[in-house]
Amino acid sequence: MNHDWKEAKGAKSGQRTYSTRSLHGQVVHELGKRIVTGDIDEGEVLPNETELGASFDVSRTALREGIKVLTAKGLLASRTRTGTRVRPRHEWNMLDPDILAWRSTAHDPDRFIQDLVEFRMAVEPLAASLAATRATTEQLAYIEQAYFDMVAAGEDVHAGVEPDLRFHQGILHASGNELLAPLGALIEAALTMSFRLATPAIKLDSFPVHKAVLDAILDRNPQQAHDAMVNLLGYAKSYNTAVLSEMRENESVEA
Structure with missing residues (x-):
C-alpha cells in the first residue's frame, strides 16, 4: 500500500465544521485541536487572557469569542476566580463535528477508528434494516445514484469520498427515524477521514460489499440489509486497521 499518512490525518469535509475565516475561528481550531489531541491536558488551567492572546496573536475579543465556542462544545469551563480550565474528557460533546475532526488528527488514531466503527455498528445496520422497510421511491433512487457515482469514481479515492458519504447518509435518512437521520451529518468529518484511508485497490474491492447493502434495501x-451493513462495516474496520498499521511501520522505518 502506498498512502500519505499526513493527508489522511488532515482529511475532513469542511462542510460541518466551524469556519476558520475569522480570527476567533482560528483560535477555536488551534486551541480545540491542542486540547482534543492531548497537547493540553484535562483539568489544565489555561494561561490568562493576555498571555493566551499573545500566543495566538489575536485580540482579547477574538480570544473570548473562541473560548465561548469551545465552552459550548464542552471542552472548557470558565470561572471568575479560577480562570478557564479544560473540562474532563467524558464531559466533551464527542459527536460535535469539530471534535470528531480534531480526534482524527490525534497522534494515535487507533482508538478513534475503534470508537468510530463501534458507533457505526450500533447505528448503521439498524438504519439499513429500517430503510429496507420505510424508504420512499425517491430515497431509494438517491442511495442507488450514490452507489453508481462511487463506481464511476473508480480508483480515485478522493472523488469517491463524496458519493460514499451520500450513500451512508442517504441510508440514515431513508430509515425514517428522525433521531438517526442527523447522525450522518454529525459524523461527516470522521467518515471522510475513514474513507480516505482506503487505497485504490481497497476502494474497488468495496464496491460489491456496498452493492450487497444496496440490493437488500x-x-x-x-434482515439482509442489516447483515450486509454489518459486513460492510467489518470490511471498513479491517482495511482501516491494516492501513494504519502499515503507516506506523513506514514511520518507524523512516525514523
Missing part, C-alpha cells in the same frame, strides 16, 4: 429485505 432495494429488495425490501430488512
